[in-house]
Amino acid sequence: MSVFIDKNTKLVIQGITGRDGSFHAKQMMEYGTQVVAGVTPGKGGQKFEGTVPIFNTVMDAVAATGANTSVIYVPPPFAADAIMEAAAAGIALVICITEGVPVLDMTKVYPFVKEQGVRLIGPNCPGLITPGASKVGIIPGRICTPGPVGVVSRSGTLTYEVVYQLTSAGIGQTTCVGIGGDPINGTNFIDCLAAFEQDPKTMVIAMMGEIGGTDEQEAADFVKHQMKKPVVGFIAGQTAPPGRRMGHAGAIISGSSGTAAEKLEAFEAAGMGIARRPKDFVELIRERLG
């Protein structure tokens, strides 16, 4: 089992002929993801790599191929529209990799996808991977291996670091989800924790948060009251100065709120394991796997 994606995921790639889209389309196909369609307006009727049909619109792609999941690699000014296009075409799961989407665009997109009952992951995220079954996004496949740990994170390369250390220690993953570093994203920690709690194969969850906002504090509260499975947490940005955006648009301490200290306190209060360093995940998770 896994969460959000598996062998039945039928993927359409929006922006399949672009620089990033085409590179990662090949990577996903090599990994074994069922890539059933691509969308690039004006290139409908052509084929990507001689095999994947390209359509002008997501609606056409869904009608012809039955795609149920979409991944978006279009440039930031068009990303919000691409998300709404996928949702309106009946796609159930939309993953937006694009970084730099204006936050005011997201204030309009978020209620739209919610009303359509669509799950959006991202924007500004690395996507997700169910090792051995399917990968949607840009997480390198070879650092993952199947196993009992659910991984959820606001970051990209930090996730790779932790997953790589787990895999090197012989600890595999059910699904790794990068929810993205923007202030408004479609899927939050709680959505992922709830899915992992329901997933019979997931035994322990590794959660990597950052400074900024209150998502981690709310997640800790959820762990405390709604979960039976153990969760190990980490917060990046303990040395970050207040008021500065640390790369990710959402990673900013506003006034005195959103600090690493207050998030770690919430983890502690929820009885979660706390990784002080990325490498601490290995031992803390090993202990909890028994």
Next chain:
Amino acid sequence: MNLHEYQAKDILRGYGVNIPPGRIATTPSEAEAIALEYGAAVMVKAQVHVGGRGKAGGVKFCKTPADAKEKATAILGMDIKGLTVEKVLVTVAADIGSEAYVGIIVDRATKKPVFMVSAAGGIDIEQVAAETPEKILYVPVDPRYGLPSYDALRMGFFLFADVKLARGAGKIMQQLYAAFMASGCSLAEINPLVVTPTGELVAVDGKMVIDDNELDRLPAIAALRDESSEEPSEVDARNANLTFIKLDGDVGCVVNGAGLAMATMDLVKYYGGEPANFLDIGGSSNPEKVVNALRIITADANVKVILFNIFGGITRTDDVANGIVTATRANPLTVPLVIRLTGTNEELAMKILTENGFSASSDMDEAVQKAVALATGGKSA
């Protein structure tokens, strides 16, 4: 990106907000001339990107043009929290009856623009929120429909019992909302919104913070950036497409990815060191980025060691290795270099580095400990 008060006021004036006339002066004589032209008492206000200008002595009331000249002499060149005052706003002083607060932020919890209004204006809204939260009314707006008149009027009545003032305030909220959306703001506020003794509503101070992601599609707003008010190394980094934030420590950090960059800084601290910066070279493996990163970091005289932490996913580690070789050949380093890289094309990268006399580790903790030991002369770690 932060706008100066005078820039925010220019934008708000364009949306119809009633703001006293004001202009920028960079010399005391200019300040005097502007005050003379207005023929009224003026405020001389330092234009710097920090809070607490008033407390620092950067905002002064001036009765006469000569007074304005004298106060401008004192304020121009003044140092406020590490920033030098290069210009002052000279603006007609308003008679103050009462002061209110009106602001909009993009709220992460409701995922909407949210108005915050309070009759307790003139002070920091965070202080009001902490001490007397009942004095703030929060009103979320669905941006697909805009600010409905009834919500604007409801906020107006929260501030003023008088219907004329309530309607006037509601109109200002519509104007502020229009400016907020069109300028790509993550925050816009009028504080204080003043009621004069004659019952007129006047915006006496304004603030706007722009979402950096909006700047590409809003060239007129992007052009308002004032590089003279920023850390020069950060301006340099931005022009080289790097995300860089200068800190006070001595371990220079070059990392790919924001989360890993923060985690690397934290690990430096964990092992007893102090990071000199946050630097994310991003996902691209363009060797030019490495060259620029090294140039910017080595310009900081505090830096005693440079630490690379690269996890190759999209980034090819051999490209980073080539960048390191190219950069150090052109400008030999005077401080030691500690390199950690792993991931895509790791073996090739290690070969390139070894052939050029560098050593590298594939373990993050090992590399950070080594860098900290070099920076502290072996006293920590």
